[in-house]
Amino acid sequence: MRPDLPYALGGVVLGVLLLGNAALAPGADAVGLLDVVLIVVMAAALALCRRFPVPALAVVTAAMLLLHVRVHAGVSASFPVIGAVYLAAWRGHRLAAALASLVYLGGFLISEVSAAPPGLPGQQMLERTSLLVGWFVAANVAGLVARQHRAYLEQVEQRAAEAERTREEMALRRAGEERLRIARDLHDSLTHSISVIKVQAGIAVHLDRKNGDQPSAALLAIQEASSTAMRELRATLTVLRTPAEEDRVGLALLDSLAERTRAAGVPVQVRVSGEPAELPAEVDQAGYRVVQEALTNVTRHAGPAIAQVHVGYSPTELTVAVSDDGQTAAGGPVTPGVGLRGMRERVTGLGGTLHADHGDEGGFTVRATFPLDGPA
Numbered sequence: 001m002r003p004d005l006p007y008a009l010g011g012v013v014l015g016v017l018l019l020g021n022a023a024l025a026p027g028a029d030a031v032g033l034l035d036v037v038l039i040v041v042m043a044a045a046l047a048l049c050r051r052f053p054v055p056a057l058a059v060v061t062a063a064m065l066l067l068h069v070r071v072h073a074g075v076s077a078s079f080p081v082i083g084a085v086y087l088a089a090w091r092g093h094r095l096a097a098a099l100a101s102l103v104y105l106g107g108f109l110i111s112e113v114s115a116a117p118p119g120l121p122g123q124q125m126l127e128r129t130s131l132l133v134g135w136f137v138a139a140n141v142a143g144l145v146a147r148q149h150r151a152y153l154e155q156v157e158q159r160a161a162e163a164e165r166t167r168e169e170m171a172l173r174r175a176g177e178e179r180l181r182i183a184r185d186l187h188d189s190l191t192h193s194i195s196v197i198k199v200q201a202g203i204a205v206h207l208d209r210k211n212g213d214q215p216s217a218a219l220l221a222i223q224e225a226s227s228t229a230m231r232e233l234r235a236t237l238t239v240l241r242t243p244a245e246e247d248r249v250g251l252a253l254l255d256s257l258a259e260r261t262r263a264a265g266v267p268v269q270v271r272v273s274g275e276p277a278e279l280p281a282e283v284d285q286a287g288y289r290v291v292q293e294a295l296t297n298v299t300r301h302a303g304p305a306i307a308q309v310h311v312g313y314s315p316t317e318l319t320v321a322v323s324d325d326g327q328t329a330a331g332g333p334v335t336p337g338v339g340l341r342g343m344r345e346r347v348t349g350l351g352g353t354l355h356a357d358h359g360d361e362g363g364f365t366v367r368a369t370f371p372l373d374g375p376a
Helices: 002-024 033-047 053-071 074-090 094-115 122-210 217-241 251-263 281-301 338-348
Strands: 268-273 307-313 317-324 353-358 364-371
Touching: 002 033, 002 074, 033 053, 033 074, 053 074, 053 094, 074 094, 074 122, 094 122, 122 217, 251 268, 251 281, 251 307, 281 307, 281 317, 281 338, 281 364, 338 353, 338 364
Parallel strands: 268 307
Antiparallel strands: 307 317, 317 364, 353 364
């Protein structure tokens, strides 16, 4: 109702002015009940002209023309029609606006000629009619100009949005190229160095054992650390070389993620509540990554455990939770690692909250909540 309020107020103001003019103008006919009804109908039509411009224009034109014929309201009766003509032209109904202008001007001129008292100078009548014609032409032209201006602004906004999308695509492409460059540099330099360390440590351990000596703890630690560093570096290179299209994962792939976790030896139970809805791409991907990282932590740290995944949909938020009944001691402090910090940054970056803590009876629970009722 609020968008229609200015039009309703305009109709009321014009109605009051018309009543006052018809009642106080010298030589005007007495205002009757039908005239009041015509003014009320005009005000009601103006209140609805935003939603129904053409029907409102027809009603206002007919009501004001009939009012002018009855009480000779003069030029003032044309003001509501001029406003309705402008609005119709602004909304793109040019033919209806022009037709209403011609109908009202023709009816006004006929009424003026037929009701003109003897001796009324023709020049005075011509001046009034010319003035009215100028107002109607100005209303039609102003409506068309306002519509073209609005179309121009919409086109500018569309071009700005297209330019923004183009900049984002270029940024993503450059980011992908940079990721590939970093991956190549890491592979050509760091991978080779770690491989040499791993091979040399392995040879030293083999020679010690071949000679009957026990390898030193430092040497075994170097061998284990180099193997771990090589695995993590390969995983990092895999992520860096992943194309951007393949990074666009979402909760639709939750079942396949659960199957891979089960294949790794961790039973997974998946539960979905609420009505699944289309999610923003960032939220969909972040929810999947939270579940993925939480299941990875269960596989690495929980020992023999059963993981439970819950995805809850509501009109205002998305909730993903992963809990397990593993060997984590209840009540101990939570030491955030790289994975947990990454989850928290991903969730809070979208305006959500992340809760990660030990369960009351052991195990661990990760719960992320993402808002859906506004832009991130």
